[in-house]
Amino acid sequence: MKLDFSGVWDNWPSLLHGTLVTVEITAASLVLGCVLGLLVGLGRLNPQRRLLYGLCTFYLTLVRGTPLLVQLFLWFFGLPHVGVILPAYVCGILGLGIYSGAYISEIVRGSIQSIERGQMEAARSLGLPYRMAMRRVVLPQAFVRMIPPLGNEFIALIKNSALVSLLTIADLMHEGEKIISITYRSLETYLVIALIYLVLTSVTTLALRRIEKVLRSEGRV
């Protein structure tokens, strides 16, 4: 058996296009996931606020307890049955963003609760209202602790994004499938695609490590 990458190489423009689509969709769902995660994580800090806590917990349980693929199909194939037809792109971003938001919310909540109680108490004792104390004192410290677990989540998101190829979105995975249907070179094509995903995840890891290093410098936190 001989490996032949020429068929894959000839189709580099479609691989490039697929990579860009994957990056776009991942980035957009990342933003959505982080916003959702922050809000839901904050909402689950205080069980005494029953309605907010209940809503956030409901979201978390539902999203974390069901397969991502099923959720994506519900957005894309399910919603049209109730008259809501969203573009495939939108379904992909909503599906991935809402899914990762659940996991990110637990990262946010855990990091905030790991900051010692005295920090919030000291800020409140100075007269800072809860939100201001959270924003100026607790969150900046919690943010640094979020970075390593967020890195894991970002990587999972990049890899999970391959599932949106099943919603007719022309992402990296989808472009690969097309190349295979032309060249019949599955092994070579999947190897190249795996390599590209590896590059994307590695760059993300390095970037986050860099950010963490800067934030931890100057002897703080």
Next chain:
Amino acid sequence: MQELMVNVKGLRKSFGSQLVLKDIDFVVAPSQVVVIIGPSGSGKSTFLRCLNGLETAEGGTVVVSGHPVVEGGRMMPEAMLDALRAEVGMVFQSFNLFPHLSVLDNITLAPTCLRGVPRRTAQEQGLQLLRKVGLEHKARDYPGTLSGGQKQRVAIARALAMAPKVMLFDEPTSALDPELVGEVLQVMKDLAGEGMTMLIVTHEMGFAREVADVVVVMDHGSIVESGPPSEIFTSPREARTRSFLQTMLAREVGHDA
């Protein structure tokens, strides 16, 4: 009669089924220095934390610097408590400096956020306060690089930045190495000398004797007795006070040995 700085009537507080403060009555006049002593678990810290609403009381009335904190067993709404806390300084056993901010930014945070003091002005005032506690040269450093005594002096400066009417100290020297206790107590003495109203929970009996106008002895969630230090330390009326002072004295002798 002059307005009271702290006025507590029938304060009650429990953790779960355990009553930790039992109908406490207590007043402090302006410029008074009150030292609260008593065995650990007697409710001293909880009492202090009830005064600025860090703990939720279940009964009684608490008025601090004219602001109600608890009224007839009902906690005041958060917004009112925020206004009160801006006028009441609190110093903690574990310092609780903000590690992500420089020493100076720790001090300027509240005045700039809450009072709209321009950054420049706040920084000048902050440096002045740091000079007062002898740490002007540390303004740009981060708390992580300071000794315990320095941290506590910064924490005092941070509380003073809001120009409080009352200062609450919750065992301010208990987490310090013995050789660093003196520098913090000195700052507190200076503050008392300037006429600041102060409530101090501490185990430093020498300090209590020297600086306090009133010493309050607590045990099992009640005030056992209170009076000027000369009275409490030389001729306590209550047996519980005597036995507590004996243990403290034995401990101090133990330190010296």
